[in-house]
Structure formats: structure tokens, C-alpha cells
Amino acid sequence: MFRFTLRRILQVVPTIVVVALLIFVIFSVVPGTFAASLFADGKRAADPQMIARLNEEFGLNKPLMERFVTYVTDLARFDLGTSFRTRQPVVDLINDRMGASLQLAVAAMAFAIVVGVPLGFLAALRPGSILDTVTMIGAVSGLSMPQFWLGLLMMYLFALQLNWLPSFGYGDGSLRNLILPAVTLGVTPLALLARTTRAGVLDVLNADFIRTAHSKGMSEAKVVRWHVARNSLVLIVTTVGLQFGSLIGQAVVIEKLFAWPGIGSLLVDSVAIRDIPVVQGTILVIVLWFLIINTAVDLVYAAIDPRIKQE
Amino acid sequence: MRLGFNFWLGATLTALVILAGILAQWIAPFDPVLDADLMSSELPPDATFWFGTDGQGRDVYTRILYGAQISLTVGIVSQVINSIIGVTLGMTAGYWGGWWDDLVNGLTNVMLAIPSLIFALAVMAVLGPGLPSLLIALGLTNWSWTCRIARSSTLSLKSQGYVQAAQTLGYGDLRIMFTQVLPNMMGPILVMATLGMGSAVLSEAALSFLGLGIQPPFPSWGSMLTDARQLIQLAPWAALFPGLAIFLSVLGFNLLGDGLRDSLDPHMRTRKP
């Protein structure tokens, strides 16, 4: 198991290296500069000297290869660089935002799991029932909704019309502020989880070993407890992992809409003002997060399924 | 092949979108861009303006019809690009194996690790807003699942007798891939593409919301919705109908894809995330 773990962890390295190179290339050809973006709102007249000064300060007038070498050597020392805008280390900025992002992602995922998995399970145990039909219609609808539209609707309903919840922002970080964005963000993974759980449980129910279990004289409840639950867990864990891993990236729109101070909105804002070190750092962290979660899922997977370690 | 209710519902919705797109020129009562009279802005739905007018005084119904063209273009073109990339890489990787397979696998892992919305965001930032950029951005971001499916299908097809037979009969690799492998994995690829169309339409909306989608005056549903969200209280219809149009067309694509998949392979129920 140790070797397996170590191997999975080391396999992340090449991927993250390629991602790092890829985003460097992409953002080295992006039009617009941070310095020029300072004048975008028209609130002050453009100042070519200042633009030149800032570009020099940020090393943007150095040759691409030189910038690349700096970028790579910094990365090798786990240094994500310094933000153009805030002049703080990018790591600090991300640190500041990570808590809110994690809160949102964990809450959304918890909501999705708590609602989605039982629904999918029950639907699979009674295929064709009203519960099944409703769940699956709900799931496909959930997957078909534009997220920010849903968020806007919820915002108006629960915050403005019913006055139950605050509409926006992090506030003091209380649960009340978290509910709307988390629920909105959780809808997609919820729908997916309900579907995959149902599919996974149905697949297990159709497996030969379930027939064996029945042939042993097991009751339905025992079959589910002893054999179905654990076996369908493999698929559920995978889906949860994939979703959880990509949730921080997916949260961009929701964070923007609900003014949630996560790294998704940090990314979008930084793209808009071309704060390239922050953009690169944020994407790297989002990707790293995805890879870590996936590796963790693989390890959990291996703990559940003894076949994996032997691959 | 038995196609269920879902498929037919999905097919109907999709057909409506396609019809709206094709017939827009003839059935739309107004011009989507030029028939903008500020004097008649934000009118509620009535006999003239079936879905009301937007903030610019344009007929929402007309723009929704034309918007279908954009959504379809976005959905279909981006998925065609995705499928071509995914199938080409996946099929050759599965068929040839070796270092090429390792390389494609690595690339796929990288693409999977970058959330597609973020990748699209980056591509849009480089290319600038607009339809061609959007097609490229969405076409480049979602091929990894197709690639994986193409690769695994190829691997399993490769051991099928008829592919081996083709090899022993002297077929070249490319000929085998195109005549023996490709036609027999079109099912799952088609399913992926159909489901991908839905997510492309949603991505278009999300990118529009982030200010990086198709920009006006093109009446894309995503940008209509984004523009109209400011008017949600003054002219809710301007936001309601584009939102509904997105929802129903994506629902159509999803149901169509689900239905196709269920009929092709009842065991392939698990959907890509």
C-alpha cells in the first residue's frame, strides 16, 4: 500500500509540470497588460511612462525565454511569484482565499452527497417507481440549468422575496451566508451523484454475485447491506472525488454571482486585470487540488477495492 | 434498437431548436439587431412582441429564434472539433499503443486536471470575445472524455475478430481504423457529442456571464440572459425566456444523449462528470 501511495503521488508530478508550462505559454500570448488595465475604467488618463515603469518592474519587457526561466526556477522553489496588483506573494493571496473556497466546496459537496446519494440509492432499489422517475427528471433538469440563472432565481426567491437568507457575500463567514451559494453550486454534483449512484447500484444489483447472494437465501435488506452498499461505493467515491476535485474550478461563476471571496473569483478578477502571476498561481492551485483529490480518491478506491493495488 | 420516451422528448426539443434556428429568417417577425426602437423598450409580452422586448427595444422572441442558430453552432461545431480531436487521439493511441499512447494519456490527464471552464476562460482571454474564439475555446476543452472513450473502445475493438481479420487480410492501419474501428464506436462517441452539446451551450452562458462569451449584438442566449439579469425586476421576460430557451435546449440534448446511450448500451449509464 505504501508503494502504491507513493507511486500515485509521484504520478501527479509530470501532470502538474505540463500544466505549469501550458499556462505559462497561454498567458504569455494573452493580449493586454496589467499596467494598461489600470486605465480601463477611464477614471484617469493613460500614462505611458507609468505603463512603461510598471512593465519594467514586472519584468514584462524581458525576453520570453528569460521570463520562462525565472518562472520555472521560482516554481521549482514553490514560489508562485508576486502579484502585480497587490504586490504580495501570490501564495498569500491564495491562502487568504482558500478557506472560503474550501468552505463553499465542502458545503456544496456535503449537500450533494447528503441529498444525492440516498435519492439515487432509493431510486435504484425501486426502478420505475414515482420516486425514481421524479429523481431522474430532477437530475437531468439540474444538469440542464444554467448555474448563474439558478443562483439568480434562488437569490431573488430566498433572499429578496422570502427574506430568509442573506443574498450575497461572505459576511462573517456564518452558515447563513454559505447556504445559497453552496446549494446553487451543489446542484450539478447532486444531479450527477443521484444519477451515478442509481446507475452504480443498478449495475451492482444486476451483477452475478448478487444472484449468488440471493441464492444463499439472503434477505433483500442483507443483500443491500452486505454486498450492494460497499460495491456501489466505488462508483460513488469516484464521482464524489471527480466532482469535489473540479468544484473549486466550477465555482467561478457562483463565486462571482454571490460575491464569494474564493479563489475562483480571484482568478476571474486577475484574468480581467491581467495579473498574470496570480492567474498562473491560481490555476496551478486549482489543478493541484484536483490532482490531490483524485489521488486521494484513488487511495480510498484502493482501500475499498483490493483489485486496484494489484494492477 | 429501442428508443425510450426520454429519447423522443429530447429529440423533439432538439428538433424545435434546430427548426427555430433554420427558420429564424422566415418566421421571426423582426430583425434581431436592427429592429431596435428604444421607444418600445422593456415592453411586456403582447400580440406584437410575443416574449416582450428587451432593454434595447428588440423583440425577445425574434432574438430567441436567432439565438438558436448561435446555440446550435456553438453546440455542434465545438463538439465536432472535440470529437475529431478526441477520436483521432484516442483511436490512434489505442490502436498503436506504445509511446504515442503514453503521450496521449499524459495529455488527456493534463486536460482533465484543468477544469474545462477555466481552460475555456484562458483560451477566451487569449483570443478575445466572439463566436470564433468561443468555438475554438469550447472545441479545445472537452475532448478528453471522448478521447478516453475512443481509446478504450479501440482497445476492445482491436481484440475483436473482425479487426484482426482485417489485419490479416492486409488492410493498412488507417484503413482499419476508419472502416472497422470508427464505425463501431460511433455510438458512444455520438452520445458523448450529444451530451457535450448541452454542456457547450451551458458553458457559453457561463462564459458570457464572466464577460468572455459571444458579445452583442449577436443574440446568443447566454449574452441575452446576462444582459437581462439587470432588468430582472423591470422586464423579467427578457431574462425568463432566454433562460428557458437554454434550459429546454440543454435538456433536449441531455435527454437525447441519455436516450441514445440507454438504447446503445444499458451499462454505460454513468455519465461523464
Next chain:
Amino acid sequence: MTTPLLDIRDLRLVVSLGRSAHHPLLKGVSFQIMPGEAYGLVGESGSGKSVTSLAVMGLLKRPLAVSGGEILFKGQNLLALPKREMRRLRGNRIAMIFQEPMTALNPLSTVGRQIAEMFVLHQGKSWGEAEKLAVEALGNVRVPNPDRRAKNYPHQMSGGLRQRVMIAMALACSPDLLIADEPTTALDVTVQAEVLRLIKELCAARGTAVLFISHDLGVIASICQRVGVMYSGCLVEENETRALFEGPRHEYTRGLLGALPRLGSRSEHGRQRLVDIDSIISDRSKLTESRFIAPRDLEGSQP
């Protein structure tokens, strides 16, 4: 005359194709198995032999359904038994082993635990006790190092070992009847021979009757005392094994036996053609309409 252990009377099975359309799978099948007897059902794919066994186990799933007849086990009609009662019989008094030992075992559970489930379910043992009994059961099917093997997962075992695990599981509660559905088809010949020998010996020792289902006449011959030949949902002929092989009466049985290349039957002078079954059978569609040929029709007595 003893009462049969299993008495299947005019069993009819359909597959429903919609609200009212049915397609018959079994068109009235009757046969009996005596206590301790090994009975073979032989037939080609689609002849209905497997669904017969599932019907006995009560494991038919939609769209398959029993449409008529009785399955009497020790005089009790299994088809009329409440679910709970049927569960108590299943595994305990009637056990089953399946064709694919890879998929018939839960891949995420140790084999020891899967055997132990039998003792927990039917004998009310604690898990600890049951696991010990499971090791014993593995020893009984001659698995080497049973205590180590009990901790293995199915994928860590060869096909032959897995099938032994299935046998250990099936025989755990010393059932009265063991249903074996093509248990050796997926195995290599040498392994097959060992598994067959094991089934034969263990059942003989426990006095367990066997309903053995196979498409392979050789396998059936090596294990069963009596054989029923099925074709297209009907039992077309039934006889003692030796009698059936030596003197097949039904044209289908004759064709089947003739079509079989038999070891040692090749003559000195080149290769002879095998019997083409279609040259014997006049009209396949009429095969099942012809009269069922049972031994009593020929000899007037029963074994």
C-alpha cells in the same frame, strides 16, 4: 417407492415482451430427482435448461415468469411458498453454483467472509465462529492452506480455486439438493476434471442430490446417473445415462450423439465425416411436437 426430492410438474415459463405478449420459454417440463441422485439436464443454448434451474431457486427476474406447473421440493410447492420460507430453503436446503466463478463472487469481500455468510444466515453463528467454519469448509473442498486462502479476495485466486470456493459455499449447510449450472464451462480441461470429481465425491458423501446442467454430454456422462435432454423448452428424452448413450431413442438425441467427435473413435483410414444432425432430423420445427420419450415408455419400469 421413495418420494422424489424434487418433483417438477408441467413447468411452464414465459418471457413477457410487453403488456400482453408472451413468449414461451418452457413448454411444460416434468421430471423428478430422487434423494442423493445426480440428474443431468443437457441441451444446447436456449433450450431452457438454465431457466429451469433458476425457477427452482426462485431467482427468476422480470421479464421471466412462471406461467404454470408446480415445483415440489419434499412435497412442498416452492412456487406457492412465501418469500420468507423460500429464503430459508435457499442456500440451506437447495444450493446453487454458477457458471462464471469470477463474477459470481463479490470482488470486494474475502472468500472466507462470503462462505461465512452461510453460517451466519442459516445457522445463526456469530461472525467469528462462522469464519472458522468457513476455513473448515475451504479445507473440505481441498483448498490448500485454507486459513490463508480464506483471507484472499476472489481476484487473487485461479478459476479452479474460485469454483471450489463456490462449492464450499454451496455445500456449507449440507443441502439436500445442489444445482450446478454449467459449473465447469469456463475452466480448463484438467481443472474441470478436478472440479467434477470434487462435486461428485462431496455430494456422494453428504447424500446431496445434484441437478447438473451442461451442454457437454461428456461432462454429464461423467457425473450423472440419469439424463434429461432438452430442446427448445421441452424435455425430449430422459433415461439412465448409460442407456441414453447406448440407445438414444429420440431423433434429436441421436443426432446430438452422432455429431459428437468422440475420443478414440477415429479409424485408421483417414477421417470420417461426423453425423450432421440436420440429416437425421426431418423437421426441426416439429421436434418438440413429437412425444416425450421417457424410459417407462420403453421398459415399463422405473429405476
Next chain:
Amino acid sequence: MTAPLLQVDDLHVRFPISGGGLLGTGRRALHAVNGISFELAKGECLSIVGESGCGKSTTALSILGLQEPSEGMIRFRGQPLAGPGAPGRMDRAKAVQMVFQDPYASLNPRQSVRTSLAAPLRLHGITAASEIEGRIEAMLKNVGLTPEQAGRYPHEFSGGQRQRIGIARALILEPEIVVLDEPVSALDVSIRAQIINLLLDLQEKLSLSYLMISHDLSVVEHMSDRVLVMYFGEIVEEGGWREIFEAPTHPYTRRLIAAIPDPDAALNSAAKPDLYPTMPQLVGRSFVSDGSTAPDVFTAPARSELIEIGGNHRVRMAVA
């Protein structure tokens, strides 16, 4: 003396297995085929028997060019068929063809019978529509199908009919050697006889050479002229069908034959042991393995050699 039709000389096939080492990059080699040599004469039916994983299919795939040999030579009429100097796919296609085991997986579900048969002809330069049609018609007749069935798709046929189509496809380029990979094992008993008969008829009619891969010894006995018994990548015994079936010498061969569930043997329990006289005494020699325990597939086997023990009959022994 003319070269034999097919000559396999010291064929080795090893598969690299990834997954070893810390990063999964370490490679071990699975020894699938370990130096087998044999010849196939014109018009002969040579069978390779053995249980799953013994390397018999890998050997066949190497001959067909579907598997690159790690070592050794395969020659067709004296010309290399694999390795350096080997001909292209096109030439090999006219020399060797294959009939596959699973009739359900061996036909492209999206191609009609006509397409399946016409495409190889076109590929090999036959473009005249009338000639193509004529050859398809003749071939379908040969395998017991009617020309009218050419327009149909595989799913419209039964398993036996599909296998006939598979045979037709293998024969359409008029190859000299046909590899039969378990040609009847997936078929129902009653169909088997028809396909076996068909194969025997075609061999005679078209003077084909068969290389048959099978684990079903009764079919092997029925069809073969000579038999190779393989066990974990090596030939352990080789001989004419009579030698193998009437005087099996290697313990594995004996186990294999004894395991066949043969109705006659089962019913006459006394018959079988008599078939096999006691093992011939080979002074100073011993068998490397008796075939009851599996050797390690990741290492090359212990040194051994095939010893001639009678006319046309050889058995593998440890090197003295």
C-alpha cells in the same frame, strides 16, 4: 529438398509488463512463447493443443503477423514471414489467413457479407465488379451459403452461419495456410459437426494446410494429422495424432487426455487406464515438469530439449 510450406524456428514471444518499480515504469517480461519450432507441410492439419495461457494463440498470432516475435524466424516457402525481410501485409495476407473462435465478434456488424468479402478482393487489386461478384458467389456456395444471402448483415445470421461467413472471408484471398483458432468451441454441439465437416471438405477441395489451435482434444483427434502439445510456452510433446492419443508420453499430455470428459470413458470406467501403457523408461532422463504445478512465467524456463522417442514422436526432457 523443397522448403516446407511453413517453418517456425525457435520462436520466442515476451510481453513487457509495466507496473513494476516505484513509478510503475519498471518492466518485467512475461515469457509467453519460449523457443518453439515446427513445420507445416502442404495439405497437412497440424494442431496445437494446450490450456489457456500456454502460448498457443500467441504462436498463431505471430504467424499471422498480429504479434511481433521477440526472437526466431517464421518462414513461408523458405521466405521470412516475420521479422527482418518480411513481406508486407498484402503478401502475407495471400499466404496465411485465420478463422476466429467467436463468430459473434469476428464479423463487423456494420458491414454486409458482400462488403466483408469484396473489400479484401478490392484491396488486393481485383476491381472488376463481375469478377468480385463471381468469386463471392462461388465462395458462399463453397461454405454452404446462398449468394442471395450476400446482402445481409451479420446479425441476421445464426452462429453456425456466421462461422461459415468467417471461413469464407478467410478463404476469399485463396491463402495456402489457414489458422483455425478454436473454430468450433463457441458453437452449439449440433452445429459443431457441420462446421468440422465443412472444414474437412474445404481442406480436401482446396488443398489447404490447417494450423489449428484448440483445447478440445476430441476435435483435435478428429481433425489433425499431427499434434503439438504446449505447456507454458514450450512444446512438451509432438507427434502424429496416433502417437499422441494412443501413446501419450509426457505426463502433461497424459493428464490432459485423462481429463477429457468423454462419455464412453466415463461409462466404461475401466477403459481409460488401459489406453495408456506405462511410461516408457528413458534412461537418465527426467521430465522438467509433470504439468501439475505452474512454472514462473516471468523467467525463462529451465533448459530442456525435445527427445525423439519413436518415429515422428518427440517429447521434452530435462537436459541430462
Next chain:
Amino acid sequence: MLKRLTLAAMLSLGVATGALAAGERHGGTLVFTAPYGSSFATLDVQASPNTQEEFITQAIHRALYSWDSNQNKPVLELATSEDVSEDGTVHTYHLRDNAVFHNGKPLTADDIIYSYKRIANPKNAFPGASYIAVIKGAEDFIAGKAEEISGLKKIDDHTLEITYTGPINPGFPLMQNTTVIYPSNVEDESSFAKTPFGLGAFVFKEHVPGSQVVVEKFDKYYEEGKPYLDRINIVLMAEDAARDVAFRNKEIDVSILGPTQYQAYQGEEVLKDHLLEVAEVYTRNIGFNPAFEPFKDKRVRQAINHAINAPLIIERLVKNKAYPAAGWLPISSPAFDKDKVPYAFDPDKAKALLAEAGYADGFEFEVTASPNESWGVPIVEAILPMLKKVGISVKPKPVESSALGDAVTSNNFQAFIWSNLSGPDPLNALRCYYSKTPQSACNYASYASPEFDKLYEAAQQERDSAKQNDLLRQANNIVQDDAPVWFFNYNKAVMAYQPWIHGLVPNATELAVQPYDEIWIDETAPDGRK
């Protein structure tokens, strides 16, 4: 000209500060909004040119000068008086002797010298360096050629002499948030970004990144009896919709309104009486590139101005949240010409002008535009059918906001739509039409007119502000006549506030920035905030 402004200002002041007589009340928490982004870039405000950070500056920091919204001009803040030399270049400041930094250090001339040197330090590359550049010797310092800024001279602890490069009004550059004064006794400069110390009425308390900055009353603030508030939460909220909901839920005390909300709020009984409006110093316009053939001809540019019904767009699309533009200088500018009429909407005249110029059949051009709802693509969409009627086809060329600046300053456009600063200093505002101003600086439309230049240069030399304004007014009218841009509107900024809030002022430079030390909350405020 001040008449119109004061009128507008008084109207709003009446609303906002009408209850003055009732007596200011001390205590309470103000929940203020920062509407320009989802984060504060840094708490080291000297480093940040963004409006967003001005909300912090306003609470925590003070600069040498400050903007007096009521007088509509910069006034001395940290000095009680100044002496100006004959030629107007040397200012001697007498600093407040009661001003204390939050870290306890009293303000001295050293702090100002320290701060200006920090801002101009070439190693820092701070945006405020351009403002410091008005001090003599600063250019050399910024370029790294000098150790000191020669124009800065400490006379004693509370007297500072600054020599400027010319007879300018130093109030405009030295009131910016990037030129605020930091204490000179902080060792680790990086701590300014975490725990800022200033001279302002409020002390930094807490920063929740991406959410809010909390400040609390500073007991030793130099103005007697101020501030009134105990605490201010400066909450980040960029989404209009979110702000709207929050304001209606009384979660926030003030909200900057967009056009649709302005219209909605005006129609609602409970909201309409608590709106603060001001004409801001921004002019929205479409700039024409004279390098593009049709735009070479003045008649074409005038025709476009005639062809577009700007008042209609302002009424329907901008919901009256703007004033139609008569020329470049806005209503709140001291050089605004109230008698100058805007281009009339007259398509026939436009057609005639186009025909004269040889474009009777029209032409096609691209407008580079950002997504901004008030001066971006939506406006281009609105003029599109109007120009079509006179034969001109317009195509929006959408770019991201950050790319707009690049496209315009690199002269890579046929036309662009933008909102540009046109005040409060009219001399500085009209610099953008002076032919010696580089295109990339702010002469985006590459305007060059000898008559304009002559008037502008005269205005530069004029010390009398009335005469200077008169010269600039004439220059502005020349620009209007030449129409290098389509004059669209001047922004009307609107702030909604809760009824319990008092002391807000109509800040024409940026309405969202308010003097926190003047604001107080009355009894009707919700319990938690009283």
C-alpha cells in the same frame, strides 16, 4: 457656472444633510459598500491606483490636500495654511500640529518627505509617482538619477517647503489616495499592506480578504468632535443585483445604483426620497480615429453626432442616469459652458453632411468596445439602428475591459467607446486635446488644432482662475465643433442610502467615496447598527 452645480449639490445636500439641525449623533456602525471589484488589492494604498482602495484611504489615511465636495475643489488637509511664492512654484506649508498617526507618532514634515520619496522610489514603481512628478527634481529621483527630491525641503517639524515644476495647482495631484502620508517610523514597509497606520479618523481593525475591511473610531483624530461613527464595515460588493438585494434587505447602508436600479428606485415610495445624485467628472464618448479615411472629414464626425439620438438613449437605456454631453468638459467643471447647446438629433442634417463629405451611400466602421453597460457594447447596439438610418453600418468589436486600454493607447482602432476623466481640473482635462499630448497618453483621437493649442497654451500660463476658465471654455467649444468624438453623456452618479444615514456629500469626482468623518447615524437605524 457654479450655479448649476451648487443647485444640484444643494438639492442633494438638502436631502442628505437636511437633518443637520437636529444634531449629529455619535456612535453606530456604518455598513458601506465598495462596488468596484471583489477584493481590495492591498491595504498599502500608496501602491494602488484603483478606486476600490479609496474606500479604505478615506477612512484610514489623509493626504496633504483633500477634495471638498461642497466647494468642488481641492483644499488643504494636513496643513492649516500655505504661503505661495510670486511665480506660484514654491509653496510653504504650515502643517497641523495636532495630527497624530494611529501608531502614536505625531505628524511632521519628515513624514511627508518620507512618503513622497517612497511613492516616487523607482524600485517601488508605484502609480502615484506620476503625481509626485509635479514636484521639482522628482523626475530625476523617479528615473534613479538623484538620491533626493530637490523640491522637498523641511524648514522645521511643522513647516515644509515644496517647489513645483510650474505654477500648477498642486491640490489635484496631492489629494490622490496614492499620495497619502504614512508615518516615517515604521521599520518594515511591507507591514503597510497588513496593518496600515494613517492620520485618518478611523483605525484599521480587520481585513477579511474578499469580504470586507473593518475600521474603528480613532480617538486622537485631529478634528474636534469627529468622527461620529464607532465603526465602519466597508463591504465588497461588485454585483449590482447583489447590492440591490442587500440594500433592500437593509444589510447595507448605501448602494451605488446602476441605470435600471435608478429607475426602479425612483418608482418606489420608500426608496425614492433617499437618493443622492451628482454629475460626475466623466465624459462618455466614442472616439474617432482620423487615420480611418471617413473620420478625416469633420463633416462625417459631425454627421454622426447629429445622427444619434443621444437623449433618447440616455432616457431609455441609461434610464436618465446621465446628462447629455454638450462638449468635453462636464457640468461640474468650472469651465463648463452652460450656453453651449449639444448637437441636435437631426438625421436629415446628418445625411446632408455625409453627402457633402462624399459618403452619401454611407460606410462601415468598427467600434472597439468593452462590455460595460453604460459605455460599452450595449450603447453601440443602441446607436447601430440609428446610424443605419443614415447609411452607416456599425459593428461592435468586443474586447475585454483590460484589452480596451491597450487597443486605444496603441492607436489600434477605427473608433472606440469609453468613459474618460474630464475633471475636476479643466486644464488637466483638456490636455487630452492638446496636440503635444501623445496619442498614447490621452489624446486618443489624435486631435490636433492650432487654434485649440493657442488657447490651451494661454490658459496654461494664466494665473487668474476666472480668466483661465474662460480660455478653457473657448478651447472646449472648439473641440465640440470639431467633434473628434461623439459626445454622449456625463455620468450622473446615484447613491441610495438608508434613511438613518446623514452627512453624505455629492462628490463629483467619485460619488461612492464619502467623507466618513462627516457621516452619522440617527435613532431609526436597526438595532445592531445604532
